[in-house]
Amino acid sequence: xxxxxxxRSSTALLxxxxxxxxxxxxxxxxxxxxxxxxxxxxxALGVLAASYAVFPLLLALPIGGLVDRLGERRLxxxxxxxxxxxxxxxxxxxxxxxxxxxxxxxxGAGQLACVVGQQAVxxxxxxxxxxDTAFGYLTFAASLGQALGPLAISVVGGASVHPxxxxxxxxxxxxxxxxxxxxxxxxxxxxxxxxxxxxxxAPKGGAIALLKTPGVVRALATSATVLAVVxxxxxxxxxxxxxxxxxxxxxxxxxxxxxxxSMVSRIGLGSMSRKLGRMRxxxxxxxxxxxxxxxxxxxMPGWLLFVVMAFLGLxxxxxxxxxxxxxxxxxxxxxxxxxxxxxxxxxxVGQVVLPSxxxxxxxxxxxxxxxxxSAVAVGGTMLLLRGVRLDD
Numbered sequence: 001x002x003x004x005x006x007x008r009s010s011t012a013l014l015x016x017x018x019x020x021x022x023x024x025x026x027x028x029x030x031x032x033x034x035x036x037x038x039x040x041x042x043x044a045l046g047v048l049a050a051s052y053a054v055f056p057l058l059l060a061l062p063i064g065g066l067v068d069r070l071g072e073r074r075l076x077x078x079x080x081x082x083x084x085x086x087x088x089x090x091x092x093x094x095x096x097x098x099x100x101x102x103x104x105x106x107x108g109a110g111q112l113a114c115v116v117g118q119q120a121v122x123x124x125x126x127x128x129x130x131x132d133t134a135f136g137y138l139t140f141a142a143s144l145g146q147a148l149g150p151l152a153i154s155v156v157g158g159a160s161v162h163p164x165x166x167x168x169x170x171x172x173x174x175x176x177x178x179x180x181x182x183x184x185x186x187x188x189x190x191x192x193x194x195x196x197x198x199x200x201x202a203p204k205g206g207a208i209a210l211l212k213t214p215g216v217v218r219a220l221a222t223s224a225t226v227l228a229v230v231x232x233x234x235x236x237x238x239x240x241x242x243x244x245x246x247x248x249x250x251x252x253x254x255x256x257x258x259x260x261x262s263m264v265s266r267i268g269l270g271s272m273s274r275k276l277g278r279m280r281x282x283x284x285x286x287x288x289x290x291x292x293x294x295x296x297x298x299x300m301p302g303w304l305l306f307v308v309m310a311f312l313g314l315x316x317x318x319x320x321x322x323x324x325x326x327x328x329x330x331x332x333x334x335x336x337x338x339x340x341x342x343x344x345x346x347x348x349v350g351q352v353v354l355p356s357x358x359x360x361x362x363x364x365x366x367x368x369x370x371x372x373x374s375a376v377a378v379g380g381t382m383l384l385l386r387g388v389r390l391d392d
Contacts, residue, residue, distance in 0.1 A: 025149025064341025079113025133270025224350025
């Protein structure tokens with residue numbers, strides 16, 4: 001169970017976490033398939049992909065402040081309603097590039113509200129000694145949802161190259177409806193404790209004041225780097241496999257192994273954190289990721305690269321929930337929702353800036369160079385942890 005939520009509310013929260021990710025990883029590929037049906041030019045696909053990040057970048061801080069004022073459950077309900085509306089909009093009116101871009105942008109806004117609300121529930125209800133365990137469960141559920149979404153496309157689409165997007169959008173409407181209803185299974189006391197009372201007692205100041213809080217910038221930078229490297233691995237492992245003559249099926253299995261070991265690392269996160277300490281475990285996970293990324297750049301047999309991907313999954317899987325709990329512990333009471341939203345905005349910036357920078361640095365070195373540069377980036381984040389107390 002998570003904090004004082006009780007078993008029913010905790011289960012509902014985890015289901016909500018899995019569902020929002022499943023819907024997101026169902027709708028975004030479906031929107032791309034629908035765009036391909038419309039024979040859109042290649043640049044339009046790029047606009048479609050980028051539209052998902054627009055609202056999270058613009059609305060992250062306002063939504064963070066909103067959760068601290070309105071309460072987590074209410075914000076999750078609003079976000080779920082937006083996602084439901086987005087799914088219905090794409091089902092009935094998603095027949096043009098403009099409609100697909102608008103629907104994807106709305107999906108990004110709804111997903112942001114849901115995720116900020118979920119993380120704030122954990123931050124505001126779990127005891128400080130249980131933060132790592134609670135965030136470990138939450139991110140495990142999210143990872144499960146990210147696997148279920150694409151699986152649903154496989155089930156609905158079958159063996160066809162272009163699946164029936166109308167059927168996929170119908171499924172997304174049904175899942176979004178369950179997502180919306182699940183919100184109300186979570187106890188009302190969540191919003192009762194964290195709504196107006198917290199806003200009244202919250203310290204004054206916006207994002208700048210929050211960034212001045214000791215440890216916040218370090219946590220944001222570490223989180224953004226870890227997430228950006230996850231994205232880089234997904235993009236560049238196929239390129240690395242192609243350079244070494246590995247089949248697409250083999251590379252796909254390697255990515256699956258990385259994802260599975262990330263999920264495994266999150267199950268026992270709380271016990272590992274209690275034994276080693278949060279900062280020591282974070283340093284260990286970053287060191288493991290750094291070594292795995294560097295070793296991946298070395299030519300090796302395919303079976304050995306599977307082992308490397310397993311260790312990389314363990315390291316990167318630990319990093320995200322630990323930075324959530326670290327940031328929650330550092331943020332002042334009444335501003336945790338805003339801090340977690342700031343983290344999500346920082347993650348989006350990191351997903352744009354770091355891959356671009358690494359691409360420039362590693363130009364001419366191929367995919368192996370990208371893995372080496374990624375190792376340097378992750379290793380550099382360990383310098384940010386110097387001087388941070390192990391019990392922070």
